Amino acid sequence: AHLSAFNALHQAYVPVTIHAGEAAGKESIHEAVTICHAQRLGHGARIVEDMDIVEGQGQLGSLAAWVLDQQIPLELCPSSNLQTDIGGTIASHPITGLKDLGFAVTINPDNRLMSGTSVSREMRLLVDEAGWNQTDLEWATVNAVTAAFLPLDVRERMLDEILIPGFARVTI
8 A cells, every 4th residue: 555655756756755774674674765765764774784894894785785875865863773772872873884884874863752862962972972073963964954855956055054154163
């Protein structure tokens, strides 16, 4: 039933985000991008199941390589993911390794009420516990704006007039 809806959206050029790679494994990511034509992945943290990372070097499986090559945004939610047993700590959450490999990661709170967090808190946790810096936060935020389902000119204006100047005024 849902597949016909996703096909109709795809035929009408309506972009979609699908929750995949959180509770279910890499197979859910494969289905989201190949069957449902997802342009963004809500969570996507379990993409690491399709790679072997040793000392910062990643051997990517075909799915992970494709998601990286296509720069499909991964809407990662560190605190929420810890509550669902993805990574034991913020420092060991997959977001940092995925960032280091060049995946289009974004920082998200997921369900703010259930997780008791915000984007600002998630950023602070990544800085304090995972060694992120201002450049990392800016990069992830640029990824989020770039991935927004908005016209290109609007996204470019947001970056040029708000985001980039805003980060230039802040130091952490």
